[in-house]
Every structure is written in structure tokens, then in C-alpha cells.
Amino acid sequence: MTAKPFFFLHLPRTAGTTLNAILRDSFGREEILSVYSEQEYREFREIEAARLDGIRLIQGHLFLEEYDPPRIYSRDVSVFTFLREPVSRLVSEYLFLKSWPENHMYSYLNENKVSFREYLASVEPRLVFRGKNFMTRFYTGLHFDVNVFPAEALEVAKHNLEHVFGFVGIQERFDESLLLLGDFLGLKSLCYEKRNVLAAEKREAVSDDDIALARELNAADVELYAFARTLFENRIASLGRLFALKVREFELINTKYQKMCSAISTELVGEQNGPIILPK
Template identity: 30%
Template sequence: MNKLRFLHIPKTAGSTFSSILTKQYRGKVNFEFSGDNELDIKRFRELSLGEQKTVVLFTGHAPILTGIPEADDIAIITILREPVSRVKSFCQHVSEGKSPHLVAAFPPESFTLDEFLYSENNEISNLQARMLIDYERHRVEPLVTNFSMEELKNRALENLFEKVRCFGIQEYFDESLILFADTLGWSMPFYEYRNRKDIKRLLKFEDHHIGRIKELNAVDIAVYQAAKERFLDKINSGDYNTKKLAVFKQAKRIISPALHTYRQTGRAIIRLFR
């Protein structure tokens, strides 16, 4: 298979999608970015030249330009999510203690939305646009803070439309998968959802919380609206494989529960569709 990079923006259905990639690239060597760009470059360069050449799939959290040509100069795909929904999901994730780098600052037992949303944490502010430009979690001041909101939007969209081979939209997840499959020559990408939230500890978002999230993500909202419009144009065009999507949705009703059974019991599943 051709080399591929999945630019995984946190809380955009990436965990589920990563499991799909694992199946599509079964047996291939994967390098996963951690979110610490300098450390990731060091980790990759510590591999032998032979080991570096065997990497076929790059996944994980890193900006669109990683500083590793082997990852930057190959086909890139990504998934975007409605910004308010993404941040709400990230808040829930942090409140459950699932972000190790934030547990000390925001321990689950004392987590409050008001504190977190006013904490100046840079992962809740225009993260999708920034990762499409230049994002570094551990940098004190991200480089993109010097851009105007209009510049941020335009740079993010330019990279999304010109440097990314193919992108999906989380709220059109199945449609996105078929687009990826046809573009990249995959088998049918059946899946089960991963990394679900703890329904016993759901956060309650008030109107002022939603207002704060929108305030923090004005650029992401503009980028998402433009990206969604481009995506819908693509899947509503005559080139999109609507027949394959219909077959996929019908088969998924059978296959997805079977995948769950397989993961829970280890029983074999026969692949019925390719």
C-alpha cells in the first residue's frame, strides 16, 4: 500500500478511525505522533535508516508540517468536527482523566467547566485551524497567535484544500469513510466506535459555556463551515459512490455488532465484503 499520514486532530472520531486504519494497514509499520513535536522528531531520527524506510503509516497528533519529510511529503488525510461539539467532547475527556498531560492541572475529582474554559488551555481554542497551520502543545506561545483571524482561516483552508489529499467530516462519518476508501483503494472500512464517554459522569453545559466555546473557536467555526460546504459538494457530485455507501450502511448493521463480539470474545469473523 502507498504511504499515508492521518493527521489526527483530538476528539474528531480519531480513535475509531485509527482502528480502521490499523485494519486497512494490517502488518504495516506505523509511527504514531505523540503531540510533542520535538520529541517525535527525535524519536523518528533515532530509528535506523532501514527502520525509517519501513514506516508506511503515520498517525497521531502533530501539525500538518511535522518537520519529518517522510511524513510531510506523502498523502495526508484528516477528519474535521463541528467545533463546539469537539470542544465539548474534549472537556468531557479531560474531566474523566483521559488526558494524562492535564490530569495534574485538572484532576477529575475537582474538574469544573468554568475553570477549564477560562484556563487559557490552547487545546480548546481554534485547535483544528491551528493544527492545519502550525501547532505545538508545549510551545509557550503558538506561532499562529501572530496571525489575524482572517489569516488563520485562510491559511488553514489553503492547507486543507491543497496539501491534504482527502478530508472527512465527523458528522458524515460513513460518507467520509467511503470517500477515503475510493480515493485510497481500501476494502470496506467496517468499524465499531471507540473511546466512548462515561455516561455516568456527563458534564452539563450551560448557555454561557457554549457561548465561551464559540468565542474561543470563531476561526474553527469559519473553517469548518467552508470545509463542510466543500465536502458536501463532493459527496453530492456524480463522482461520489452512493451505491457503495448504501451497501456499506446495510452491511454495517450486521458487521459492526460482529466486530464488537470479535473484540470481546476473540471469535473469528468472515469478511463478507471488500
């Protein structure tokens, strides 16, 4: 019987670009179905069953067709995902979408001068679901009134994280999550460079009132994240001191790896720019 493909249920702004670079080192190009760009969304809106033969990993900002058991493209899948503190995730998502010209929201957000508060509270169709308990919706596929606390959907999301998904990581605990995910997926290589990180100078000021509003409008997501974090911390605690040493060893190795990558990148930039000629 063919093994179920893995599905990266990619919540935006949770270090997914970095993770996908790691995944490419362990899965062959022909084994990955990646659905991120508008062209890919159109091309893979529907897929013939035969086209999925040989696919071991599906990845993208996609909702599942069914959540319990998880299915997409009419196939059972083994799901993994990463969560991030919901308010910081929303701030990061808003700033990223405003600063990256290739994304489909860039023109709309900038031409209409959409503020972070408007991004959260707007009822405009393109924004209405983005700033209001999106994580709870993403992990259940349920539609609910954004003006009401989604108690039922929240309980379904908790159930899915604890009992249905194969692996749940925490972006703020990325290295620990990565080591656990490596065992789950059988990854060959775990060292990484950080990708798609917002530069500090691009981070616009978000007021305390905006943060308070984000927490209010995303109360279910805040509770869901706390639940997921507790599950994760309990798992780490159960692994004991040996796992903590393994994490520390990996952090040391990966720090050296990142320094090496940075040095190579600097050298390549220097070669592209040509030799530096000092004035006489």
C-alpha cells in the first residue's frame, strides 16, 4: 500500500520559507507538489489522481478538503504545521504583504493606504477573515461569524492539533520543533539559513491600542496558541535531558553553518560588484 503523502499545512509567517528550504534538501523535486503562487493555485485547483503518484510532500497555504481524517486532492495525508503567537504573526503578515511587490495584496494595501488597524477590523471581502481568528479557521476549515467568539470551532481546532495532525511545531521554538519534525519526516539534513525575515528597519510602529484590538479580535487564536504551546512544552519535558543536549548540540552546529553561509554570500556579492579600488 502506498504511504500517505505528507502535507505541510503552512500558516503564513511561521518560518515556512526557511522550513521549505530544508525540505527541498530531503525530498526530490519530482516528489514535491508546491502550491503558493497564483499560477500554481490555478494550475493545481484540480489534479488528476495519476499526477499525484510519486508525490511525497504537498505544501502550501491551502485549507484541507477534510480535517478528520485529513484529506486534500481526495487523498489521505499526514499533516504537519507550525503555529506562532497570533498577534506577532498578524503584524508580520501585514508588514510583509505591504513590502513584497510580488504578492497579490501588495497593490491593494498600498494604494488604499490600509493601516494595521484597518487590516484587522475591515469587513472588505479581501480582508474580513484575515485579522479575526484566522488560525482557528485555518485549522478547522469551518466558517463562523467573525463578530462572535467561535467557541465550537476553537474546540475543533484544539482536537485537530492534539489528536489529528501528525506534528505540530512552534515557530518561537523553531530548533526544538525542527529536530522533532526531522524524526517525523525522516529528514536528511536540518541545518538552515533564516529566509524571508523582515528587516528591522522595515518594521513600522504598531500602537498599543492596535495590539489590544488584535488580541480582542483574535481571542480564540490566542487561546489556541496557548493550548498548542502547552502541548509542545509537555512533549519537550517528556523527552528529558538528552533531548535538551541534542538541541544544544544542533544550535552550535547550525550557528557555524549560518556563519559559513553568510561568509559565502558576502564573498559572492563582492565578486558580483567587482574589486574595490581605493583612491590614490
